[in-house]
Amino acid sequence: MKLRPHHIIDIFKHLGNEQNLPQPHPYGHSQYLVVQMILNDPQQEIELICENDDICKNCIHINTDNTCSDVLSQLEQPVSKQEYNDNLDKALFKMLGIKPGQMTTVKEFLQITLENMPKIVPYVTHPGQNEKYTENGLFKAGKFIHKSVKTKGT
Ligand code: SF4
Numbered sequence: 274m275k276l277r278p279h280h281i282i283d284i285f286k287h288l289g290n291e292q293n294l295p296q297p298h299p300y301g302h303s304q305y306l307v308v309q310m311i312l313n314d315p316q317q318e319i320e321l322i323c324e325n326d327d328i329c330k331n332c333i334h335i336n337t338d339n340t341c342s343d344v345l346s347q348l349e350q351p352v353s354k355q356e357y358n359d360n361l362d363k364a365l366f367k368m369l370g371i372k373p374g375q376m377t378t379v380k381e382f383l384q385i386t387l388e389n390m391p392k393i394v395p396y397v398t399h400p401g402q403n404e405k406y407t408e409n410g411l412f413k414a415g416k417f418i419h420k421s422v423k424t425k426g427t
Contacts, residue, residue: 277324277326280326281311285383288413295308307327314379321366321371323362334354345357361397368392369389387411
């Protein structure tokens with residue numbers, strides 16, 4: 274799978290807060306399919322990218338040139354989600370010490386995320402969310418992923 278770092282982190286934090294993510298979204302995107310794959314195998318390889326990814330497949334907002342047409346309307350001045358996402362992921366690549374095109378596993382990426390939690394929490398808390406939700410979600414997702422791997426006997 275090819276995934277934006279912040280898209281994986283969004284999944285971790287929502288899973289950790291026990292959101293019911295493995296459901297189709299009104300946008301039609303493929304987040305629920307990616308969640309199922311992560312839950313099925315946290316050891317699977319992923320490629321970290323700084324562009325629209327496998328989650329964006331089938332989204333009503335994906336353009337033919339692989340840009341996103343959506344806006345973050347919760348801000349006073351709505352901003353392009355493409356711009357917001359690109360800036361966020363560029364910052365995450367630096368803070369996490371990773372590079373676009375880097376291969377890792379879901380489990381390893383979660384470990385990198387947890388090691389950098391205090392630094393990244395303000396960045397991966399989107400407008401309208403709160404940092405406690407992010408911290409709680411990432412912490413509990415960590416316990417969940419490790420438990421899943423242990424259950425598989427690896
Ligand atoms: S980033 Fe844009 S294209 Fe991708 S899933 Fe979100 S709204 Fe859809």
